[in-house]
Amino acid sequence: MPRTLFEKIWQPHTARTYGTRDLLTLDRVFLHDMTSLPAFETLRERNLAMADVGRTLAVIDHTVATAPGRTEETYPVMAPTVRAFRREVTERGIPLIGLGDPAQGIVHVVAAEQGAVLPGMTAVCGDSHTCTNGALGAIAFGIGSTEIAHALAYQALWLPRPKSLRVTVNGVLDPWVSGKDIALAIISRFSTDGGTGCAVEYAGSAIRSLSVEERMTLCNLSIEFGARIGLVAPDDAVFSYLEGRPRTPKGAAFDAAVSAWRDLASDDDAPFDKEYAIDARSIAPMVSWGTSPEDAISIDGAVPDPGTARDRSQRSRWERALVYANLEAGKPILGTPIDVAFIGSCTNARLSDLRAAARVVDGRKVAPAVRALVVPGSSGVKRQAEAEGLDRIFRKAGFEWHESACSLCAALGPDVVGRGKRCASSSNRNFENRQGPGSITHLMSPPMVAAAAVNGAITDVRTFA
Amino acid sequence: MTSKLTSIEGVAVPLLWDNVDTDALVPAAPHKRINGGGRDRLREVLFHEFRFDAAGQLKPEFVLNVPQFAGGPILLAGENFGCGSSREVAVWALLDYGFRAVIAKSFAEIFEQNAYKNHLLPATVDAATHARIVGELRRPRPPQMSIDLVARHIAIDDQAIGSFSADEMGLEMIVQGVDEFALTAQYVPDIAATQRRLTEACPWLADR
Known part of the structure; x- marks a missing residue:
């Protein structure tokens, strides 16, 4: 019976079936500072122990500051949460990559860099962007805090079969x-x-x-x-990406793994x-105009007219989005002035993203009214970028160069865009207030953010570069 | 979370937007301000940016602030309710505010699962049923809705409106007042056997 890649991973990980749900066993559980504490509380309330601490890894990334020299205490609002998280994972013996650790970074970036997610695995984390590492040929997905508790207690989850x-x-x-x-x-x-x-x-x-x-x-x-x-589906590019990473199998074990992975x-x-x-x-370079990721158009396109919406509810959503984003229907998106340029997040802050943006920025200056910042996806990415001189390119152009964390993607730390301010962002969500109260977000690729930073307005990187 | 729940009755609050996201439900800024305040303070931040203006004053036009809908236990939404983050505070905030059910044309997956786990009913209705409910809500005085979780039926002022769909196991957990932790405990040997089998075939799954 021919099977999909997904079935080849899901089926052997299924321990039981109950109606439309499968009890899926989990190879890895990743934890971070924002959503884990309620899960530990649930474990305590139910007097449940962790099933397999060796399959867990904790990272501090969501609620911390990114300014140079930051510590857990730099952002006092969330410092108690970070401290409590660190204390609890340490007491439980969960391996922790915290601030100051050379491997620190955004959990999904770190998980891949460490080789902690491998092809054919099932992996979960209390963050919806856990799906990032499906790129390695794994079933990786985000879960809520009650599910984290269940995953830690049983190393398995009941899931509707997708x-x-x-x-x-x-x-x-x-x-x-x-x-x-x-x-x-x-x-x-x-x-x-x-x-x-x-x-x-x-x-x-x-x-x-x-x-x-x-x-x-x-x-x-x-x-x-x-x-x-x-x-x-994982291929040679994935296998060579993984080879030699800290948690990847070595030598003959790696070769054996690769030959099995070829069937995935x-x-x-x-x-x-x-x-x-x-x-x-x-497909042209894309930019979002509204308040849902589906509100995206080609860079040479126009802000849509609600009169052309597919139905009444889309029409009213577009009307609200236009008001929120302070845009006019029918006008080109090109040339819309921006206030902030953000290169960061688990979406687009890996080394290749920084290289691509630096090529656009090289020898140019950020527009005077724009605050531009680079927040590398991990401390490892930051070091490597510095070794290549990318930080000098960005700084010379007028970009701020930060420590790694989630930063402006979710505004859970101190970094915010500001009310009524417009941000060209390499992140993933353009929801209302996502980058802080009143923030207006335009999603785009890192080179597009770089071009917008220099021009002070949304720009077509194809003609700019 | 241990009591059975077979029916939900009261006023339905119409928030008929599509794609209501988790940042709308619980925006980061006010949530950070009550950090450490516990789940019983989440009612303060639910839909914060829509309920309050920048100066902290109530926005009278937002549906949750309309007196006739105050205290309604059922939220009526559009499509793709709860999209975005996995943050379970989105569900806890709805519960803390007093909601027991959300009726929508569709839900985002992680939100829906989080809802079941906290016994907030995510009831999915088809477009025709949705339209009938919206029509009934246009009355001057908001009608009483009742949701029968066992029969999966929705009625307004004792008149049947239509049925809803829900995940079988999730609905059962709400109706019986149980959760899956106890169920899973019975299957620990199955989990262990599955892991053993996987590890024999693929040792790297357990290597660390």
């Missing part, structure tokens, strides 16, 4: 079109709940041509497509519940 959806992107991409643009194109075309209830497999020649880091960006945005799980692909005639396709050549 439907399978394949999104195929064939063709050659424009050099300025990245994983971010593909994701925004998919979400804008098939809507922000187009993948709800599905495990999404991204396939096709354009997907195979993406670097592993770009696949991470693409899979990261699966949740913005409604899907808890997004994945790509959907069989040719495997049936999918749903199939979508996009022509790679039809």
Whole structure:
């Protein structure tokens, strides 16, 4: 019986079935400072022990400051939470990558860098962007705090069995079109709940041509497509990405793993519940205009007119989004002035993202009225970028160069955009107030953010660079 | 969380937007201000940016601030309710405010699972049922809605409106007042056997 990639991982991890739900065993549970404390409370209330501390890893990233020299105490509002989190994971013997640790960073970036997620694994974390590491050919997904408690207690979760959806992107991409643009194109075309209830497999020649880091960006945005799980079949690019990482098998064990991982692909005639396709050549650099990730258009497009909405509820949502974003229907998005430029987040702050943005910035200056900042995805990314001199390029242009954490993506630490301010952002969500009260977000790729920072306005990186 | 729940009755509060996201439900800024305050303070921050203006004054036009809907235990939403983050505070805040059910055309997945685990009913209705409910709510005095969790039926002023769908196991947990922790405890040997089998075939799954 031909099987999909998803089924090849899900089925052997299923311990029991109950109606439409499967009891899925978990290979890894990642924890961070924002959502874990209630899970520990649940364990205490129920007098439950952790099943397998060796399969856990904790990272501090969500609620901390990113200014140079920051510590757990720099942001007093959340410092008690961070302290309590560190104390509890330490007492429980959970390996912790905290501030000051050379491996610290955003949990999903760190998990991949450490080789803590491998092809064929099931991995969970109390963060919806856990789907990022589906790029390595794993089933990785975000869970709530009660689910964290259950995962820690039993190393398993009851889950509705997802439907399978394949999104195929064939063709050659424009050099300025990245994983971010593909994701925004998919979400804008098939809507922000187009993948709800599905495990999404991204396939096709354009997907195979993406670097592993770009696949991470693409899979990261699966949740913005409604899907808890997004994945790509692992290939040689993934295997060489993983080789030699701290938690990756070594020597003969690695070779044995790779030969097993080669089977992790959907069989040719495997049936999918749903199939979508996009022509790679039809995708231009994308930018969001409104307050949902589906509100994204080509950079040379116009802000849509609510009169052209598909139905009344979309029309009223667009009308509210236009008011919130302070934009006029029918006007080009190009040239919209910005106040803040943010390169960061688990979506787009890996080394290749910083390199691509630095190439655009090199020898130029950030527009005078713009606050621009780079918040590397991990401390490792930051060090490597510094070794390559990228920090000097950014600083010379007028960018701030920060320590690694979630920062302006979710405004859970001290970094906020400001009321009524407009941010060109490499992050993942453009919801109202997402980047702080009254913030207006335009999602785009890191090179597009870089171009916007220099011009002080939303810019087409293809003609700018 | 141990009592059975077979029906929910009261006023339905219509917030008919699509894609109500978790940052709308619990925005970060006010949530950080009550950090450490516990789940019983989350009612203060639910829909904070919509309930209050920048000066902290109530916005009278927002539906939760309309007196006739005050205290209603049922929230009526549009499509894709609860999209965005996995943060369970979105569910806890609705419960703390007094909601026991959300009726929507569809839910975001993580929110829906979090809702079941806290016995907040996520009831999915088809477009026709949704339209009928919206029509009934246009009366001058908000009608009484009742949700029968066992029969999966919705009625307004004792008149049947339609049925809703819900995940079988999730609904059962709400109706019986139980959760899956006790259920899973029975299957610990199955989990262990599955892990053993996986580790034999793929040792790297357990390596660390």
